[in-house]
Amino acid sequence: MYRVVRIQSEKGEEIREKAIAGKFLDTTRKIRKLQIREGTFLEIPVTEAAGETIEGFPVIEQEDPEFLKPSSSLKEYMKDFLSETELVQVPSGWHVLGDIIIVTIPESLDEKKFLIAEALLSIYPKCRSVVRDFGIEGQFRQPKRELLLGSGTETIHKEHGCFFKQDVTKVMYSKxxxxxxxxxxxxxxxxxxxxxxxxxxxxxxxxxxxxxxxxxxxxxxxxxxxxxxxxxxxxxxxxxxxxxxxxxxxxxxxxxxxxxxxxxxxxxxxxxxxxxxxxxxxxxxxxxxxxxxxxxxxxxxxxxxxxxxxxxxxxxxxxxxxxxxxxxxxxxxxxxxxxxxxxxxx
Structure with a gap:
């Protein structure tokens, strides 16, 4: 669960500094600005250590969190394990569904697929599994996928205030x-x-x-x-x-x-x-x-x-x-x- 404290924009810097000092600012997500009927608000991402309120403002669950670009790219993680030729073929994109990372890895990197999976879990520590995608097949357009690392392939993805439980190896979900x-x-x-x-x-x-x-x-x-x-x-x-x-x-x-x-x-x-x-x-x-x-x-x-x-x-x-x-x-x-x-x- 991703948590935020939603506060008026003029109090944003004050609460952000308290979150840094208290070591409960979640630095993996963006601070998001919201314009709603009641005015302009900021959603400041916080960790579980924040508790239930901050300075009287409730900590709530965030819908559709926006993540900051990791400080290290997948290629940087892999540069000590792959040749220059192999590095060029490292995936540049993947998607996160719930707490599962879904990635397409070329056949030429078959022998390095577990290293790639380990690197992705290092980049996204809140995720628990990495699944390799091979496309879709059959009348039911079922995904062809392989669990590389992790504890399972079933997850609950939250989107736009709705919950979608699914097994990513059995059903498709298009971001x-x-x-x-x-x-x-x-x-x-x-x-x-x-x-x-x-x-x-x-x-x-x-x-x-x-x-x-x-x-x-x-x-x-x-x-x-x-x-x-x-x-x-x-x-x-x-x-x-x-x-x-x-x-x-x-x-x-x-x-x-x-x-x-x-x-x-x-x-x-x-x-x-x-x-x-x-x-x-x-x-x-x-x-x-x-x-x-x-x-x-x-x-x-x-x-x-x-x-x-x-x-x-x-x-x-x-x-x-x-x-x-x-x-x-x-x-x-x-x-x-x-x-x-x-x-x-x-």
Whole structure:
């Protein structure tokens, strides 16, 4: 758990100096400035030694902590163990999920993978495991990963006020989709929502926690992801809002009841447009359609696929927004289209 004391900005230097003198300033994280309705505040990162209050200000848990760049890079840690040729191939990036570091290591450094793992744990002392990533495979887009060092591969990642329990060797969690998850957390208030590819609750959980829809039906076909979906519903205390369903969304999706349908899957998402449109109310609703698409077709193909599917069902489409989520692979983008589907008037 990462802790901070949140104080008015004018008291920042005073509290920072007390934290340094008391040896409870956490120097691995940034001091963060927040502009909220009550004014301008600073979040000063502190360690467990800070206690429950500092000068009358409560110590609280921090969401989405920002870490300072380590004083030594991975290459600097490895320079005494690798040749110059090998140093060039040392990973320059990795990501931290909960208390687990996930890193891609080239085959040419196979013999040095445990040394690299040890170096990463030295850089991130609060992490407990290092997992090597080989990409994704199979219908369920499961990660292919190897535990290099540490005590396990299950963790709880906190993001935007939500908890996501997962085993990083069994389910995928994309840090690149963070902004889209935050965006979805602002939508759906009081609505009936269908999440067709729910996974471990990537979109269902933030929406339930922050927007409080009337009901979310979250459908997931992968039994391992589904088990974590149920666990995350419990962890986030949204059992009264989310109904999890194990199954194929083309058969399990309800018909004619949703105000909003989330299609947060990429690969063959367009094959599921018919059941997605059927899930919406007869009078219509909003579709959030995800697709991976060549960069040259990003502004045309996703929209055309939605329009074609809707037209075949006697529906009309209003494209509300087309958003780029991230670069999926060289020359390929992950796109999401927000579209309003409604009845075609004769």
């Amino acid at each position: 690149g989709n963070l902004e889209e998850r935050k965006r979805m957390s602002k939508l759906g208030k009081g609505e009936i929502v269908v999440d067709m590819f729910a996974g471990i609750g990537y979109f269902s959980i933030p929406m339930a926690v922050h927007s409080r829809p009337k009901r979310i039906t979250s459908i997931e076909i992968n039994p391992e992801s589904f088990a974590y979906l149920k666990e995350n519903i419990r962890l986030n205390q949204v059992e009264n809002m989310i109904t999890p369903i194990l199954g194929d969304c083309s058969q399990a999706a309800p018909e004619g009841e949703a105000d909003r349908v989330i299609m947060g899957y990429v690969g063959t998402t367009h094959h599921y447009l018919e059941p997605a449109i059927k899930a919406l109310r007869k009078s219509g609703g909003i579709l959030h359609y995800h697709e991976t698409v060549p960069e040259s077709l990003a502004r045309t193909r996703p929209e055309e696929r939605i329009e074609k599917a809707a037209e075949a069902m006697g529906k009309k489409v209003e494209i509300l927004e087309t958003r780029r989520i991230k670069k999926y692979s060289p020359g390929v983008l992950h796109i999401v289209v927000d579209a309003r589907i409604f009845e075609q008037k004769l």
